[in-house]
Every structure is written in structure tokens, then in C-alpha cells.
Amino acid sequence: MNAHAPYSVAVSDKVFTRTRGRPRGRPTNKPATNVKALERALILLQTVAEADSMSLTDLSQRAGMPASTAHRLLMTLQSFGYLEFDEESQLWTIGVEAFRIGGSFTRRIKVVEAGRPMLRALMEKTGETANMAIADDGDVVFVSQVETHEPIRAFHRPGTRAHMHASGIGKALLAHMDASGLDNWMAKKGLPTYTDNTIADPEALRNEMAAVRERGWAIDNEERTLGMRCVAAPVYNEYGEAIAGISVSGPSVRIPDSALTEYGLLVRQSADDITRSIGGAPPAHR
Helix, strand or coil, X not given: CCCCCCCEEECCCCCCCCCCCCCCCCCCCCCCCCHHHHHHHXXXXXXXXXXXXXXXXXXXXXXXXXXXXXXXXXXXXXXXXXEEEECCCCEEEECHHHHHHHHHHHHHHHHHHHHHHHHHHHHHHHCCEEEEEEEECCEEEEEEXXXXXXXXXXXXXXXXXXXXXXXXXXXXXXXXXCHHHHHHHHHHHCCCCCCCCCCCCHHHHHHHHHHHHHHCCEEEECCCCCCEEEEEEEEECCCCCEEEEEEEEEECCCCCHHHHHHHHHXXXXXXXXXXXXXXXXXXXXX
16 A cells, blocks of 8 residues: 555455673774664663663673673663663663653553544544544654445555645644744645645645634545545644544545534544543643
């Protein structure tokens, strides 16, 4: 499947020697850039995490590498905040950056699990496929889906990436960027055209984002795939930041203009329910 295509239309039901502290040798400043060095660094990180705190000697022995090699890698991990070194105890421990990244994963799992019942209910209310996606490196990435029972339906394989300006969820998330953030995103990703309906003009996209913020939901009006529509709304964390989005998507003939407001309100309500379930709150300005 094309990793850049957000929609597939399914037409069937299946579709890694001193007792303590630092080594005697002077560590080299040469950066480790090969894959082996990365593997060893990750082994060290995992080893410290499992033991809570460890000396250099214990770490090097358990990871099976020379103390001088381990020390260079530990210092690099320390410089990025993944590990911390206590001069008094001469022990290495997990750093705050590792905690931050782990917390990000936990929040992601939390929102996916919390959103599953809402997605199912949304599919049952609308009769269309319900989706959840997050932003990653300037793209929207689908992480969960509840498919409709209709023989012709939208299908987003988990992990599928889509360009944000041509995706309902992508637009719902883009709308929560400030002006400079949106401009930086456009400069990085561009505005490729997929159909005649794709918004490829920067000013038009800015106007569309203002409209999305005003009503609280976004539309992909056949902007990535002709004949397919999507209505989406953002999910917020405890800081009022849009961390995910949900949508319903399906053929335009089943999501006509007359149904857009109804679906938009339903999707927005479901997104708000997920927000509350994870302890989040919409931004004060909404």
C-alpha cells in the first residue's frame, strides 16, 4: 500500500576497570555514529533502567563492553538528558529526558485506549468508518479505526501517513498551530495538490484554519481522494494542546453537504468526551 495515501476504499468485508566512577583513560571526543554504537548506547540505557542505578564497572560488565567504551556512550546519553551521574555515589541513573519520552508513549496509549469506545459509538451513530490519528514529523498518522459495515468504505491501515492539509484530522490539528508554526510547517512540508479540491494556496489554508477553529471541526472535502469525505475534531490534553484527532470518513454520496454540520457536531462531541476521559480540557479560547 502506498504509505502516502491516506485512503483505501475497501470493497469487501476483509479487507548493551574501575570499581567505581570513571575509567582511568581519557575518553575520546570522536562521535560514535555507526549503528553498533547506537545498539550499545541503547543496551546501556536499558540496563540502567532495569537496575534503577548502577556504577560504571557494573554497567560495563553487565553490558559486555569495555569501561572506556561504556563511559563515552554514557557521557553522550548524559549530555542529552537520558542519563544522570551522581558524583557522590558514582552511580548512573535514568534522566529526565528518558522520563519525558516514556511519558509521551504513555499518553499516546492512553488516548488510543480511551478513544476506542467513542470511535465505535461514532461509527454506529453515523454508519461510517471512525478514525483516530496523531501528528508526527509534520504528517498525520492513523493509529486506530473502527470500520463501518458498509461494503464500500474508507480504510486507513494503522501507521498510514497522510499530508495534514489534505486530511480532516490533519486540518483539525493544524488549526491549533500559531501563525508562525503554521508558516514553518508549510515551508517544511509544502502544499501538494491531490485533487481539484486540495487547498494549495497558503492564504486559503490560513483562512480554512480560522474557520476550523471557529466551528470546532474540520472537513476533508474530497481533498485527498475524489469521492471521499471526512469530518474531524481534535482531542486535547490537560494543557489544552491538541494531541490527537478523530474523524468519520466515507463516500461523498453518504456524507452529503446536508450532513456535514450534524456529523461535525457528533465528531466534536465525541472528541470532547475522549478529552474528558483522559483528564484533558479544551483550550480556554475555544
